[in-house]
Amino acid sequence: xxxxxxxxxxxxxxxxxxxxxxxxxxxxxxxxxxxxxxxxxxxxxxxxxxxxxxxxxxxxxxxxxxxxxxxxxxxxxxxxxxxxxxxxxxxxxxxxxxxxxxxxxxxxxxxxxxxxxxxxxxxxxxxxxxxxxxxxxxxxxxxxxxxxxxxxxxxxxxxxxxxxxxxxxxxxxxxxxxxxxxxxxxxxxxxxxxxxxxxxxxxxxxxxxxxxxxxxxxxxxxxxxxxxxxxxxxxxxxxxxxxxxxxxxxxxxxxxxxxxxxxxxxxxxxxxxxxxxxxxxxxxxxxxxxxxxxxxxxxxxxxxxxxxxxxxxxxxxxxxxxxxxxx
Amino acid sequence: xxxxxxxxxxxxxxxxxxxxxxxxxxxxxxxxxxxxxxxxxxxxxxxxxxxxxxxxxxxxxxxxxxxxxxxxxxxxxxxxxxxxxxxxxxxxxxxxxxxxxxxxxxxxxxxxxxxxxxxxxxxxxxxxxxxxxxxxxxxxxxxxxxxxxxxxxxxxxxxxxxxxxxxxxxxxxxxxxxxxxxxxxxxxxxxxxxxxxxxxxxxxxxxxxxxxxxxxxxxxxxxxxxxxxxxxxxxxxxxxxxxxxxxxxxxxxxxxxxxxxxxxxxxxxxxxxxxxxxxxxxxxxxxxxxxxxxxxxxxxxxxxxxxxxxxxxxxxxxxxxxxxxxxxxxxxxxxxxxxxxx
Numbered sequence: 001x002x003x004x005x006x007x008x009x010x011x012x013x014x015x016x017x018x019x020x021x022x023x024x025x026x027x028x029x030x031x032x033x034x035x036x037x038x039x040x041x042x043x044x045x046x047x048x049x050x051x052x053x054x055x056x057x058x059x060x061x062x063x064x065x066x067x068x069x070x071x072x073x074x075x076x077x078x079x080x081x082x083x084x085x086x087x088x089x090x091x092x093x094x095x096x097x098x099x100x101x102x103x104x105x106x107x108x109x110x111x112x113x114x115x116x117x118x119x120x121x122x123x124x125x126x127x128x129x130x131x132x133x134x135x136x137x138x139x140x141x142x143x144x145x146x147x148x149x150x151x152x153x154x155x156x157x158x159x160x161x162x163x164x165x166x167x168x169x170x171x172x173x174x175x176x177x178x179x180x181x182x183x184x185x186x187x188x189x190x191x192x193x194x195x196x197x198x199x200x201x202x203x204x205x206x207x208x209x210x211x212x213x214x215x216x217x218x219x220x221x222x223x224x225x226x227x228x229x230x231x232x233x234x235x236x237x238x239x240x241x242x243x244x245x246x247x248x249x250x251x252x253x254x255x256x257x258x259x260x261x262x263x264x265x266x267x268x269x270x271x272x273x274x275x276x277x278x279x280x281x282x283x284x285x286x287x288x289x290x291x292x293x294x295x296x297x298x299x300x301x302x303x304x305x306x307x308x309x310x311x312x313x314x315x316x317x318x319x320x321x322x323x324x325x326x327x
Numbered sequence: 328x329x330x331x332x333x334x335x336x337x338x339x340x341x342x343x344x345x346x347x348x349x350x351x352x353x354x355x356x357x358x359x360x361x362x363x364x365x366x367x368x369x370x371x372x373x374x375x376x377x378x379x380x381x382x383x384x385x386x387x388x389x390x391x392x393x394x395x396x397x398x399x400x401x402x403x404x405x406x407x408x409x410x411x412x413x414x415x416x417x418x419x420x421x422x423x424x425x426x427x428x429x430x431x432x433x434x435x436x437x438x439x440x441x442x443x444x445x446x447x448x449x450x451x452x453x454x455x456x457x458x459x460x461x462x463x464x465x466x467x468x469x470x471x472x473x474x475x476x477x478x479x480x481x482x483x484x485x486x487x488x489x490x491x492x493x494x495x496x497x498x499x500x501x502x503x504x505x506x507x508x509x510x511x512x513x514x515x516x517x518x519x520x521x522x523x524x525x526x527x528x529x530x531x532x533x534x535x536x537x538x539x540x541x542x543x544x545x546x547x548x549x550x551x552x553x554x555x556x557x558x559x560x561x562x563x564x565x566x567x568x569x570x571x572x573x574x575x576x577x578x579x580x581x582x583x584x585x586x587x588x589x590x591x592x593x594x595x596x597x598x599x600x601x602x603x604x605x606x607x608x609x610x611x612x613x614x615x616x617x618x619x620x621x622x623x624x625x626x627x628x629x630x631x632x633x634x635x636x637x638x639x640x641x642x643x644x645x646x647x648x649x650x651x652x653x654x655x656x657x658x659x660x661x662x663x664x665x666x667x668x669x
């Protein structure tokens with residue numbers, strides 16, 4: 001078997017990948033804990049367990065590339081370079097949040113970084129990604145767009161429409177299906193008819209199925225797909241099989257899952273554990289390096305929560321601003 | 328300056344803005360037409376010919392025919408607007424909002440607010456609306472009240488060729504998402520339209536005529552019918568102001584209130600279904616803010632609460648006309664409160 005291209009990444013890139021995945025994990029574990037205290041308003045959908053997808057894909061992107069995300073969007077935000085302090089403040093509904101406290105967990109965005117928003121509508125992002133790809137193509141920026149969507153979104157008409165449009169318009173867009181096995185509480189085995197790869201192929205889009213807990217596999221497959229699309233090869237499709245560690249939303253009792261399902265996943269196939277093992281066994285990074293990242297990330301998340309908690313709420317006058325540029 | 332049809336005025340606005348700004352692209356179903364087919368290129372230029380010739384001038388890169396996939400391309404227009412293009416997407420008939428509304432009201436309309444003021448979505452959606460085309464229930468609705476209801480959208484209803492050109496140019500230059508309603512029965516209406524580009528600001532109503540007795544507010548095609556009614560009423564000695572708000576969002580309420588304070592009587596003419604339409608909306612706001620000025624109950628002229636019928640005899644009965652408007656105006660002149668005041 002050919003050596004993974006990801007294993008040939010520089011030490012800096014491997015550390016960056018680990019730092020981002022660890023940041024996503026700690027961010028979500030902490031939001032889980034803080035949500036339980038009742039201090040975080042609304043509801044949140046956590047990405048813990050799926051880190052290899054966001055990071056393995058977004059490592060191939062720059063600010064000239066765009067992504068459209070999902071309701072489970074924190075991981076995509078971090079991987080696309082959104083400011084962690086701004087994200088945490090947003091989740092707490094603070095004026096200093098990335099969206100000034102007006103979007104919340106489900107709408108975190110940073111358009112300047114090409115992060116076109118988490119999205120409260122399942123399947124809402126794929127047409128937007130097509131548009132970002134159209135802009136890149138028309139303005140000849142060399143950029144591509146990635147549409148992240150889950151197994152639930154894969155059944156929405158917008159996904160099918162976007163795949164067809166991408167082929168018809170030859171758009172530089174990559175569709176990434178994050179198949180975590182559950183659309184809300186409903187198993188994808190029950191709700192998804194046929195085969196995801198064949199669906200994509202039906203629209204003329206080549207697809208690859210990848211173990212979504214294997215950062216190296218995701219990084220390799222995404223690299224090939226993005227390179228192919230960026231160089232004018234047309235849209236691509238990735239089907240990542242992965243699992244989420246928490247419920248559809250925080251507070252979901254998850255009675256639909258097997259007893260011990262998540263504990264087994266954490267023990268046996270955890271993305272971060274596997275990454276650590278691979279890079280230390282291959283002597284690419286030392287345990288010390290990784291432990292150093294862990295400490296930095298913990299401090300970052302701790303600081304983001306501390307500052308978010310003490311940050312000011314928006315003022316009542318803010319209610320009326322930013323509906324329009326002019327009205 | 329030369330005589331141009333409503334259709335030509337819109338085509339000219341698109342061409343001049345595409346000429347001025349290379350970021351302006353247009354997209355929609357059959358806006359050139361004939362793509363991939365053995366016959367002529369630009370076979371249609373839009374289902375009613377509004378975009379005819381633009382493909383020849385600007386090429387396939389900027390005149391983008393789409394598959395029949397409204398969610399797909401309206402959403403793509405919204406995404407492209409976030410990333411530096413200024414798309415003008417044609418939703419062929421507004422009735423088709425039923426298959427793509429999420430991309431308009433949950434996505435495009437809300438980006439700026441949800442993202443804390445850090446997103447700009449310079450998107451225009453052109454769409455055909457209105458009854459009188461014998462097109463029955465799924466190709467004849469008005470539906471602009473639904474768009475007006477959504478914060479984040481601007482809604483424009485031009486009432487003449489001159490208005491259409493200036494308002495469409497403003498829509499394309501505007502940095503917020505705009506929905507531009509073209510009444511399909513008006514495409515062949517002609518009037519003098521300047522050749523050069525000009526923009527008409529949003530939220531500034533225009534007085535089509537001024538009078539002392541009654542204020543008539545009308546939208547789109549209803550503006551000319553209201554003017555006809557006002558003409559007939561003038562011969563009976565009733566003097567009417569006719570106001571065309573031009574945009575329903577933003578709405579120039581101050582101008583309407585000022586006129587109502589002068590006349591004391593208000594008739595609202597709205598081709599949209601009668602529940603929760605612009606007539607009821609403006610009526611409520613006038614009642615709240617100028618109740619003291621009213622000499623008679625506000626009258627609303629709208630179709631009945633039915634789908635748009637097909638049979639010509641029924642459709643003609645359905646759509647408001649100058650006679651119905653005039654009758655509503657006369658009823659305000661007969662109101663008991665008016666007689667009491669005399």
